[in-house]
Amino acid sequence: MIEFKNVSKVYETGNRAVRNLNLKIDDGEFVFIVGRSGSGKSTLIRLLMRELKATEGTITVNGKELGRLKRSEIPKYRRGIGVVFQDFRLLNDRNVYENIAFAQRVIGASGREIRENVPEILKLTGLSAKYKNMPNQLSGGEQQRVAIARALINKPSVILADEPTGNLDEKNSEEIMKLLYEINAMGTTVIVITHSRGIVEASGKRVISMEKGTIRSDTGQAAAAQADETVPWETAEPNWGGII
Amino acid sequence: MSTFLYCIKRGLVNLRKNWLFSIASTATIAACVFLFCLFYAVVVNVSNIAYQAETTIGISVFFNEGVSAEQKEAFKEQILEHGGVKEINYKSADEAWESFKADYFGDKAEELAEAFADDNPLAESDSYEIFLNNIEDQQAEVDYIRGFDIVREVNYANSVVSALKEMNTLITAVSVAMISILFAISIFLISNTINLAAHFRKRETEIMRMIGATNSMIRAPFVVEGTFIGFAGALIPIVSMLFLYKRAEVYLAERLSSSGQLSALADIATLIPFKEVYPVMLAAGAVLGVGMGFVVSFLTIGKHLRV
Numbered sequence: 001m002i003e004f005k006n007v008s009k010v011y012e013t014g015n016r017a018v019r020n021l022n023l024k025i026d027d028g029e030f031v032f033i034v035g036r037s038g039s040g041k042s043t044l045i046r047l048l049m050r051e052l053k054a055t056e057g058t059i060t061v062n063g064k065e066l067g068r069l070k071r072s073e074i075p076k077y078r079r080g081i082g083v084v085f086q087d088f089r090l091l092n093d094r095n096v097y098e099n100i101a102f103a104q105r106v107i108g109a110s111g112r113e114i115r116e117n118v119p120e121i122l123k124l125t126g127l128s129a130k131y132k133n134m135p136n137q138l139s140g141g142e143q144q145r146v147a148i149a150r151a152l153i154n155k156p157s158v159i160l161a162d163e164p165t166g167n168l169d170e171k172n173s174e175e176i177m178k179l180l181y182e183i184n185a186m187g188t189t190v191i192v193i194t195h196s197r198g199i200v201e202a203s204g205k206r207v208i209s210m211e212k213g214t215i216r217s218d219t220g221q222a223a224a225a226q227a228d229e230t231v232p233w234e235t236a237e238p239n240w241g242g243i244i
Numbered sequence: 245m246s247t248f249l250y251c252i253k254r255g256l257v258n259l260r261k262n263w264l265f266s267i268a269s270t271a272t273i274a275a276c277v278f279l280f281c282l283f284y285a286v287v288v289n290v291s292n293i294a295y296q297a298e299t300t301i302g303i304s305v306f307f308n309e310g311v312s313a314e315q316k317e318a319f320k321e322q323i324l325e326h327g328g329v330k331e332i333n334y335k336s337a338d339e340a341w342e343s344f345k346a347d348y349f350g351d352k353a354e355e356l357a358e359a360f361a362d363d364n365p366l367a368e369s370d371s372y373e374i375f376l377n378n379i380e381d382q383q384a385e386v387d388y389i390r391g392f393d394i395v396r397e398v399n400y401a402n403s404v405v406s407a408l409k410e411m412n413t414l415i416t417a418v419s420v421a422m423i424s425i426l427f428a429i430s431i432f433l434i435s436n437t438i439n440l441a442a443h444f445r446k447r448e449t450e451i452m453r454m455i456g457a458t459n460s461m462i463r464a465p466f467v468v469e470g471t472f473i474g475f476a477g478a479l480i481p482i483v484s485m486l487f488l489y490k491r492a493e494v495y496l497a498e499r500l501s502s503s504g505q506l507s508a509l510a511d512i513a514t515l516i517p518f519k520e521v522y523p524v525m526l527a528a529g530a531v532l533g534v535g536m537g538f539v540v541s542f543l544t545i546g547k548h549l550r551v
Contacts, residue, residue: 049454072458079456089451106457108247154456 001026002048002158002189007057009043009213017043019213021057025191027157030184032200033193035210041193044210045160048191049081050074062157079107082151082188086163088143090135096122096146097131103150117153125149125179141172148179158189165196173199247461255468258441265437266473272433273477276426277532281485281525283419285492285515287412292516294408295379303374303386304335304399311394319392320372326388331375340369427532431540434473438466438544449548459549466545467538474537478529485525489518 002025009018018040025031035041046052047059050066059066062080069077090099097118104114122128125145135143144164151159161180165173177199184190194200200207209217259266307316316334323329335343376385382400389398442449445465452462493515500513 075453075456075458077456078454083454089447089454091448091451102451103455105247105250106452106455106461108461150455 001060001062002191003058003060004047005058005060007047007054007059009040009047009052010055017213018047018054021214023208023215023218025189027189028184028187030181030190030203030205031192032203032205032207033191033210034195034200034207035216038212039210040213041210042162043213045083045162045191045193048158048160049083050077075107079154080156080158082148082154082156082159084144084147084151084159084161084164086166088135088140088147088167090143090146090150092135095132095134096127096138099135099146100149100153103153107154121149121153124152124182139172140168141175144168144172144176145179148176148183152183152188156188158191159183161190161192163193163195165194165199177203251461251464252468254465255472258445258465258469259472261444262437262441262469265433265440266469269430269433269437269473270477270480272426272430273474273533273536274480276423276430277478277529278481278484279419279426280423280528280532281481283415283423284524284528285485285489285521286415287419288521289515290408290412290415293513294412296513297408298379298382299375301400302331303376303382303389305372305374305389305395306369306397306399307371307394308396309368315394316370316372319394322392323372323374323389326385328377328381328385329374330377333373335371335373337368337370340371427536430477430532430536434470434537434540435544437473438470438541441466441469442545442548446548462549463542463545467541470537470541470544471534472537473541474533474535477537478533482525482529485522486518489515489521493518 002023004021004023007018007021007023008016010016021040021044033041033044043052047054047066048061050069054067061077064077066077091102094102100118100121101114104117109117118131119128122131125148127142127145127149130138130142133142135146138146144167148159148161148164159180164180165176168176173196180190180192181203207217207219208215305319307319320332320334323332374385374389376382383402386398386400386402389395449462496513496515
C-alpha cells in the first residue's frame with residue numbers, strides 16, 4: 001500500500017510543488033494521475049522514487065516510511081518500484097536483451113537468473129523476436145515495451161509510468177496501455193501519469209487529478225473497482241508465478 | 245561472479261570509449277613511475293658507491309720525514325688500542341711506488357719509469373692504510389690521527405664521498421619535485437578521464453540508480469577503469485626498467501674494465517643487483533600506478549553518486 005499523509009514538498013528555490021497531500025493507493029490498484037504541467041505530478045513520482053524527500057508529512061510504501069530510509073536502504077527500496085518514462089531511457093549501445101538484462105545485472109542477479117528471466121519477460125512484452133535488435137531499430141511502441149520489460153524484470157510491486165504514451169501514436173499507445181492493464185491484472189500496482197484524456201476516459205480506472213500541488217479530484221477506489229471487476233484488489237503481492 | 249565480470253567489462257568498454265584520455269593518463273602515470281624508478285636507482289646506487297668508497301678506500305696515514313720505524317709501530321699500537329679498527333696495513337715506500345707506476349703508466353710502467361730506476365720519488369711515502377669497523381666513525385678517527393705529531397698527512401675518501409652525497413641530495417630534491425609535478429598531473433588526468441566517462445555514462449548511471457543499483461555497483465566500472473589505467477601506467481616503466489637496469493649493469497662493468505684509468509673504480513662503482521632494487525620499483529608501481537588509479541577514480545566518481 002502507498003500512503004501520503006499531509007505531504008508537502010518545497011524546493012530550495014522556494015517553489016512549493018506539493019501541498020499537504022493526502023493519498024492512499026491500495027495494493028493492486030491501477031491509478032491515473034492527471035494534471036497540468038507544474039501541478040506536482042512529477043514531484044509525486046520523484047517522492048515515490050525517494051529521489052526527493054518530503055519537506056513535511058510522511059510517505060509510506062509497503063510499510064516502509066520513505067523519510068526514515070537510510071541512504072544505503074534506498075537502492076533496495078527502488079528495486080520494488082519499476083519506472084517507465086516517456087522518453088524510454090534505453091541504453092542505445094545495447095540490444096533489447098542487454099537493456100532488459102541490465103536491470104538484473106545492476107542488482108547482482110546471477111547469470112543463470114538472467115538467462116531464465118529475460119526470455120520470459122521478452123515473451124510477456126511481445127519482444128521475443130526482437131531481442132537482438134538495437135533500440136534504434138525499434139518503433140516507439142517497441143522501445144516503450146523494452147522499457148516496461150526492464151521495469152518488470154526485477155518483479156516490482158509497483159510500476160510508476162510517467163507519460164508512457166507521450167511519444168507514441170494512438171495504436172502504439174493502446175498496446176502499451178493494454179500491456180500495463182495486463183501487468184496490473186497480475187497484481188502489480190500501476191500508477192500512470194498522463195495527459196491523454198482518451199486513455200483515461202476509456203479505462204474506467206481510478207483517476208486522481210492534481211492542481212497546484214494538491215488533489216483537485218479523486219474518482220476513488222470504489223468507482224474504479226466497480227468499473228473493472230477483473231482487477232484482483234485483494235491481492236497483497238503481485239502474482240508473478242505465471243510470468244516469471 | 246556475473247556482476248563482477250560485468251563491472252570489469254564495462255570498465256574496459258569505458259577505457260575504449262575514452263581512449264585518448266586513457267592514453268594520456270596512462271602515459272603520465274608511466275612517466276611518473278618511470279622517473280621514480282630511475283631516480284630511485286640512481287640515488288641508491290650513488291649511495292652504494294659512496295659507501296663502497298668509504299669502506300674500501302680506507303684512511304691513508306703518511307708520516308713526517310725522519311720518523312723512525314719504532315715510532316710508526318708505536319703509532320700502530322695506539323691506533324689499535326683506540327678501538328674501532330678492522331684492519332691496519334703497512335705500505336712501504338717501494339710498494340707505494342710500484343702501485344703508482346702500475347696505476348699511471350700501465351703496461352709501459354718499466355719503460356716510462358726508467359729514469360727513476362735507482363731512485364724512489366715516493367721515498368717518504370710509506371703509509372698505514374686503516375679500515376674501520378664502522379664507517380660512521382671515520383671522521384672522528386681521522387681527527388684522532390691528525391692529533392699525532394708524527395703524522396704529515398691523512399687521506400681518506402671524504403671529498404669523494406661528500407661529493408657523491410651532495411649529488412644524491414640534489415638528485416633526490418630534483419626527483420621529488422619532478423615526481424610531485426607528474427603526480428599532480430596524473431591525478432588531474434585520471435580525474436578528468438573518470439569525469440568524462442561519468443559524463444558519457446550519465447544516462448546509464450541515472451538508469452542504474454532508478455533501477456536500484458547500489459553506489460558501489462555504479463562506482464565499480466569507473467574504479468575498474470581508473471585502476472586499469474594505473475596498472476597499465478605502472479606496467480610500462482616496470483617492464484622497461486627490467487631491461488634498462490640490466491643493460492646499465494653490463495654497460496658500466498664493460499666501461500670500467502676496458503678503461504685503464506677507471507679500472508680502479510671497478511670494485512666500488514658497481515650497480516646494486518637488480519633483484520635488490522626491483523622490489524622497491526614494483527612497490528612504487530603498485531602505489532603510484534595502481535593505487536593512484538584506484539583512489540583517484542574512487543574519489544572522483546563519488547561526486548556523481550548523489551542518491
